[in-house]
Amino acid sequence: MIEVKSLVKTFDGFRALDGATLKLENGSVYGLMGPNGAGKTTLLRHITGVYRQDEGEILIDGEKVWENVAVKARIASIPDDWFFYGQATIKEMMQLYKGLYPSFSVERYNALKEAFPIDENKNIKYLSKGMQKQVAFWLALSSMPDYMILDEPVDGLDPVMRRRVWGLMMEDVSSRGTTVLVSSHNLRELEDVCDHVGIMNHGKVVLERSLLELQDNMVKLQIVFKEGEEPELLGVPVLHDSKMGRVHTMIVRMCPESALNAVKRYEPVVAEAVPLTLEEIFVYEMGGLDNEINSILI
Amino acid sequence: MIRLNYRDSKPIYEQIEEAFKKLIISGALKKDERLPSVRALATQLSINPNTIQRAYNELENEGYLYSLKGKGNFVSGLKDNSSEKIEILIGEIAERMKEAEFLGMSFDELVLRVKEAMG
Known part of the structure; x- marks a missing residue:
């Protein structure tokens, strides 16, 4: 379970997060929407332990995230600016992920070659933006995380690849109970994959509901x-x-x-x-x- | 087998429900045949497994399916719930007839034309 309680973060006097509160049960797929500048990315960066909040609390299964390696090893994240080493090939990045995630499965990585038809010996830097996104998904899915935090993840993916990626995610959700938190402006897509949605505005989560409700x-x-x-x-x-x-x-x-x-x-x-x-x-x-x-x- | 229409205003679980009803009523899915697992369908259609589960639950409530724990969902025999199904069909037909009346057809004329169309 991810619990975010009254999070406040100020950048240079601007309250990017202004008491954001959010709750996410395990095994659910939560879609975070909101206008530009609402604080979605900032919130996600706190949940993945990149930013440290000024006030409030983030708990993942009851534990704090900040500087907590054990918790972070259970979270895979695809931020909008996905990081890879400048000279690294896909295979080399895979080695890095394998070292970071105890749950990493080389078997799954190999199986997913079919879904992501890119030569693993290619330099990631020379791949197109969309292909880099594919690599990010490939490695995130191979890490077999309990939590997936995705910031506008299908941006730049072609329609076939979007469906494939969501299909793979939904398979993980139903077979392993993976918990997914995804921000997106593609509401049509969120409607298909999410069971909960939250709307953010001015640094707060202003509405949080189950889609059924x-x-x-x-x-x-x-x-x-x-x-x-x-x-x-x-x-x-x-x-x-x-x-x-x-x-x-x-x-x-x-x-x-x-x-x-x-x-x-x-x-x-x-x-x-x-x-x-x-x-x-x-x-x-x-x-x-x-x-x-x-x-x-x- | 199941095709979702994203322009349809019906919620997705309803579309799935209706698609399976059609397959069952038309006999494309036979009695005791196993339906695709929630996981397989969620993967194939790229939609939330809970949505599929909801469609299956509704189908089970309406007597189209029965589920065996750990084994999956299966098509029930049609006979035991045919009266209920007829109620549903009548509701749907009435809805359509209202539409036709709205377009200016009289009730008698409608019945006549439908009889013709049914052969």
Whole structure:
């Protein structure tokens, strides 16, 4: 279990983390989203023990991470600027990983050659950005970690490789109970692979939910009422209501069935419940809609 | 075998559920046949194993599947739950009929045309 409690980190007077709190059960896949500059990377760098917090606490299975080799040996990380030695080949980096991770499996490394068709004797420096990412995944997966901390990991990977990498990750999650914390702007992809999501903004985690809960408790209703009727909906928690022609689009904090039941008595001409995508949840939670409208008005 | 449609507004677990229902009802998956393991399907589709598990749980609740501990999920016989299934189908057909009515067809006309279409 990863527990981050009220983390504060200040860079040159700027509070990059401002009381960030997050909890991640073992075996779950947690997607961290948030606008640029929200503090996602800073948070991940604390969890992998790169940064030391000013205030707050990070516990992995109850132990502190900072300068704790035993805990860090259980965490594989793919940061956005993945490190390799300037002259190293893939095979040489593999030797380094093998030394760092007691759980490293050479067998797995060899098996994964099929998934990552790159010559292991190549100098990593001469590989393309996407191929370097592949190498990072190759070595991280071979390390057989309990925790994977990934910062925008599939950036630069081609669509086939993205699917393959996520497939391999999901296999690890289901067979070994690997815990994954991943930050990404690709909400479509997060929706597939995550069971929990967190939204960060201004150095805080502002929303943290299981995806099931989100899908079951929030729904988009598209309703057309009878001509001339605009009933006040009683007992329906409407978060957002927009109207185009006669069609109302409402974001309602209810499960789809009860939302439809609740509006039935107003005898709408059309009533449809559509589940929200992560992208929509993100937009509503961030008040992005208002921003959008403002920018058009200006 | 299972294809996900990312433009579909239905949640993924529902899409998986429906895909398996189709395979079972059409007989492509036979009684007592083993379904792919959660792990295999999660790997193949690159989606969270919990999502697959949820689809399997729902299928089991609706009587399409039975699970044996440590062995996996298997297709149940169809007969014992056919009445329930018919209820579901009627709901779906009614939904479609409403759509057609919305497009301006009368109920009688609809029934007639559907009869024709069924041969």
